[in-house]
Amino acid sequence: MANGGDNLPKGIVGAWLLHHDQKLLNSKTTSFENIALAGRASRLLSVVSKEDESNVSNERVGELANGIGIRRLEIKGLLVELEEQGLVAQGKSGVTVLGVTQARLLDHAADIFDSQEPDGLELAAIDLAERGSHSPLRRSDCEEELSDTYELSEAEMDDLFSQSEHIGFIDYENSGVDRLYFNGSLFKRDQAQKAKRILESLTTEERERLIHVDSLLKAQGCLLAAAVRQLLGDSLWSKMHQIGYFEVSIVSNERGPTEFVTKPEALTKFVPGGLADVLDDAKALASSLTYGIVKSSDTRGRIKDPSALINALIGRGFVEGWAPAIRQDYQILERRNVVQVTSSSQGHRLTLLKPEIGEMAKDLILRGDASGTAAEMIIGTQAAQFYGPEAARSAERDRKKDVPEAKTATSRALNVLRRTN
Structure with missing residues (x-):
């Protein structure tokens, strides 16, 4: 784990910017x-760069x-930032996207953030998460190091923890000096205390074994549970x-069930629980391919060539052949409507119905980490609201409300987005 924000990879920083x-x-x-500017500019860049045409009209922008919760008054400022980064060019009638790829979106977010010369409090909020x-x-456990690294005063440290709690940058349980901070996507409230105790109780030899397995999972993403x-060892396995x-995850076919292991953060680190089904689909596909x-x-x-097969499945949309595995190893994914298995003149055809699931499985198997792809999936969505205990006690009139979108606005948006010329 990096000890300071400067040591975190751009992709990690970018994903936290979107999360925050x-x-x-x-x-x-x-x-x-x-943080808000970098995250919002990146989300705008994401939806604009996904368009089929590189030139996108102002109305469509x-x-x-x-559609992703960015107000009209914010758009101009965000486009100026994107233009200064050399990512878009503005004209009278619209915006031109300049060779942006989704694969580097999180890096772009980090670059935008860095260009704003963020203060120590913002850097520390990312590091803490x-x-x-x-x-x-x-x-x-971390107060002294965060204070020294980002040159924060005692009052600023109080702000860091208080605001991170209230905003939801990081989850927590308990109160006072015993308050425990954790990523709610990885450690649940009823497990966080137990997790901390177990991790602190590991012997040096157990830690070495765990580090070795972590390195294998980082490289391969998905391993046989038996391995x-x-x-x-059974004791350490049970603890973890x-x-x-x-x-x-389990793959079942005519040869029986086979268990596979992934790390939760490889998919869920920055992602709200509302995407649980999508993440399960990605783990199931990665496990089936690893089988x-x-x-x-x-x-x-x-x-024999995982990269070629996965790239064909995503790029072309299908793979085919006479191999029995095509019909036997993806049955749960068929039932979840992630893939479709049919017959063709070339044998059995496996068609990928959800490309985003394929992208995450690809990253998990080939790079050992699909968290970046998973994080990108929240860019075009509204995150679930977060209320800690303090916010839950707030007066009802002080809370933000969910306001239904006007039907006329929905109709107008669809007319613009479906327009072909």
Whole structure:
């Protein structure tokens, strides 16, 4: 884990910017303006760059922005920032996207954030969230280091923890000096305290084994559970599994069930729980593909070139052949409507119905981490609202309300977005 914000990879910083901006959208605060600007500009860039044409009309930009919760008054300023980064060019009638790829979107977010010369409080808010995604921690565990790294006064440190709690940058339980901070997507409230105790109780030898398995999962993304259990030993495996340190998926076919292990943060680190079904689909596809890589025989259809197969499945939309594995290894995904298995003149055809699921599975298998792709999926959505205990006690009139969109606005937006010329 990085000890300071400067040591965090751009992709990690970018993903936290998107996560934090989603929380700021539902908070009554004008703090963390640079985080909001970088996150919002990146979300606008995302929806504009996904258009089929590189030139997007001003009217269409406005409707795309409105669809992700960006107000008309914000658009001009966000486009100016994107233009200064060399990502778009503005004309009288619209915006031209300059070679932006979704793959580098999180890097662009980090670059925009850095260009604003963010203060220590904003940098520390990202660092604190990242620390809480590795292990539940108390203020005393990181306060001195965060204060020294970002040159924050005692009052600023109070602001960091108080505002991070209220806005929802990081989850917490308990109160006072015993308050425990953690990433709610990884450690649940009823597990955070137990997780901290277990992680602190590991022996040096157990930690070394755990680090070794972590390095393998970082490189490969998805491993056979039996292999992980053997490397860790039954006792350590049981400790880590029960606190959710590992996640287990099962592939069942004519040869019976096979368990596979992934790390939760490889998919869910920055993502709200509302995408649980999508993440489960990605883990299921990654597990099925990994089965074909490590368990299938040549006669069943062993996957010899994972990169070529996955790229074909995503780029072309299907793979086909006479291998029995095509019909046997993806049945749960068929039932979840992620893939479709049919017959063709070339044998069995496996068609990918949800490309975004394929992208996450690809990143998980080939790079060991699909968190960036998972985080990008929240860019065009409104995050679920977060209310901590303090906010829940607030007067009803002080809360933000969900206001239904006017039907005329919905109709107008659809007319603009469906227009072909």
